[in-house]
Amino acid sequence: MPDRKNSNSPQPGIASDRTPDVPAPTVRRLPQYLAFLQRHLAQESGEQVSCTHIANDLGQTTSQIRKDLAYTGIVGRPKVGYDTAELIAAIERFLGWDNSRDAFMVGVGALGTALMGYPGFADRGLNIVAGFDVDEAKIGTMIHGREVYPIERMMDFGPELHVHIAVLAVPAAAVPEVIPFLTLSGIRAIWNFTGIQPEVPRNVIVENTDLSGSLALLSSRLEQAFSAE
Amino acid sequence: MPDRKNSNSPQPGIASDRTPDVPAPTVRRLPQYLAFLQRHLAQESGEQVSCTHIANDLGQTTSQIRKDLAYTGIVGRPKVGYDTAELIAAIERFLGWDNSRDAFMVGVGALGTALMGYPGFADRGLNIVAGFDVDEAKIGTMIHGREVYPIERMMDFGPELHVHIAVLAVPAAAVPEVIPFLTLSGIRAIWNFTGIQPEVPRNVIVENTDLSGSLALLSSRLEQAFSAE
DNA sequence: TAGATTGTTAATCGATTAACAATC
DNA sequence: TAGATTGTTAATCGATTAACAATC
Numbered sequence: 315m316p317d318r319k320n321s322n323s324p325q326p327g328i329a330s331d332r333t334p335d336v337p338a339p340t341v342r343r344l345p346q347y348l349a350f351l352q353r354h355l356a357q358e359s360g361e362q363v364s365c366t367h368i369a370n371d372l373g374q375t376t377s378q379i380r381k382d383l384a385y386t387g388i389v390g391r392p393k394v395g396y397d398t399a400e401l402i403a404a405i406e407r408f409l410g411w412d413n414s415r416d417a418f419m420v421g422v423g424a425l426g427t428a429l430m431g432y433p434g435f436a437d438r439g440l441n442i443v444a445g446f447d448v449d450e451a452k453i454g455t456m457i458h459g460r461e462v463y464p465i466e467r468m469m470d471f472g473p474e475l476h477v478h479i480a481v482l483a484v485p486a487a488a489v490p491e492v493i494p495f496l497t498l499s500g501i502r503a504i505w506n507f508t509g510i511q512p513e514v515p516r517n518v519i520v521e522n523t524d525l526s527g528s529l530a531l532l533s534s535r536l537e538q539a540f541s542a543e
Numbered sequence: 544m545p546d547r548k549n550s551n552s553p554q555p556g557i558a559s560d561r562t563p564d565v566p567a568p569t570v571r572r573l574p575q576y577l578a579f580l581q582r583h584l585a586q587e588s589g590e591q592v593s594c595t596h597i598a599n600d601l602g603q604t605t606s607q608i609r610k611d612l613a614y615t616g617i618v619g620r621p622k623v624g625y626d627t628a629e630l631i632a633a634i635e636r637f638l639g640w641d642n643s644r645d646a647f648m649v650g651v652g653a654l655g656t657a658l659m660g661y662p663g664f665a666d667r668g669l670n671i672v673a674g675f676d677v678d679e680a681k682i683g684t685m686i687h688g689r690e691v692y693p694i695e696r697m698m699d700f701g702p703e704l705h706v707h708i709a710v711l712a713v714p715a716a717a718v719p720e721v722i723p724f725l726t727l728s729g730i731r732a733i734w735n736f737t738g739i740q741p742e743v744p745r746n747v748i749v750e751n752t753d754l755s756g757s758l759a760l761l762s763s764r765l766e767q768a769f770s771a772e
Numbered sequence: 773t774a775g776a777t778t779g780t781t782a783a784t785c786g787a788t789t790a791a792c793a794a795t796c
Numbered sequence: 797t798a799g800a801t802t803g804t805t806a807a808t809c810g811a812t813t814a815a816c817a818a819t820c
Contacts, residue, residue, distance in 0.1 A: 342756035428657015521761035527571035532750040
């Protein structure tokens with residue numbers, strides 16, 4: 315049996331798939347480029363942009379910028395560079411940020427509440443339409459204009475509203491008991507802020523955002539700096 | 544001139560430095576291990592733990608666990624494994640999470656407010672003692688028990704309270720005007736949630752936590768999954 | 773045209789995984 | 797002792813950086 319895992323070799327005569335296995339680090343950098351390009355477009359003579367330009371502003375190499383941008387499918391012009399508006403459109407399209415998608419907030423404690431008020435989500439097409447919690451006291455309240463429902467109701471709303479994304483911000487200990495509600499509601503992607511890896515069916519996408527990992531990096535560098543004194 | 548950059552070769556006769564250049568991915572994983580170990584210690588017969596044990600729970604390889612743990616300086620015993628409590632202590636010590644450190648929250652909008660109410664910081668020794676903002680309406684209010692001051696006051700409080708850490712959660716556009724206040728206040732480490740790379744003196748540590756990078760990864764995988772249907 | 777910039781291949785770098793001798 | 801697990805070195809893998817021909 316041939317090992318086809320991660321095969322990057324294009325098969326002759328067969329059109330290549332839409333997304334040819336873009337490295338995660340590249341995808342993570344795209345929003346940075348996007349933010350720069352939006353600032354750049356607002357300036358005088360910002361219609362065109364070169365890799366040198368982007369690299370200087372973001373403190374990266376031109377090689378990396380060129381390689382990253384190539385994944386979005388955009389084509390530049392030698393000597394000239396890229397058309398800024400076109401490049402913005404290409405990145406947004408690649409990320410799906412040109413359409414808005416609805417999502418549920420699961421767990422409306424301190425972090426969940428904060429995230430619901432964070433404009434960065436809506437700016438990027440992620441539209442939180444409702445909150446869910448197990449806490450009786452929170453049910454029926456409004457958070458930044460969205461109502462909070464008992465978690466069981468997700469199984470009604472999910473299929474009804476065709477919502478496939480959940481932002482998970484419950485306490486770590488509650489993760490195992492909450493996950494079944496998500497999977498039974500038709501959720502296909504979970505943005506997980508709990509720090510616990512949830513057990514989900516293989517077709518459900520989980521993206522972990524772990525604040526403690528970042529804090530660990532900050533802490534250890536600080537330790538190092540102080541101990542060097 | 545010999546190239547000493549990133550030299551890992553220990554010099555004979557000279558005691559090695561405290562922190563021998565631990566890879567960032569390793570540091571980011573340590574909090575995961577810590578969380579597992581704390582759960583593990585609470586169980587029956589959780590006094591000892593092996594790499595196999597940790598790897599199974601977290602879905603990683605034993606090689607990686609062993610390598611990561613070695614960086615913290617802990618020594619295990621063949622056949623037996625590690626002493627759980629000792630391993631917890633070693634990781635906390637490595638990260639500096641065994642002492643608490645004070646920090647300022649700069650920018651108390653939606654995200655800043657949320658982060659101030661997030662118990663995960665205090666659990667890991669990061670103690671937010673005050674908030675700062677430019678918005679007149681917010682000054683003087685209390686957020687989760689901490690008062691909000693005008694940003695200029697940071698230059699008084701920083702040196703007075705010996706606070707060296709700032710959590711930065713102002714709008715991206717406000718970053719350039721806010722940074723001078725931090726550096727003039729004796730801030731040495733910035734946990735940056737703005738998505739903009741701030742210009743700081745070389746001795747100031749900046750750790751970027753960019754939610755949009757994570758969202759980008761989630762979005763692109765979702766795009767891919769939907770387009771495959 | 774001449775020169776700057778792209779697109780892409782090759783070289784380098786660093787992290788992960790595999791393997792295995794040492795050890796309790 | 798026999799066998800499981802550590803500590804560590806070697807092999808693999810993948811991302812970043814460098815280099816350069818193609819191009820407008």
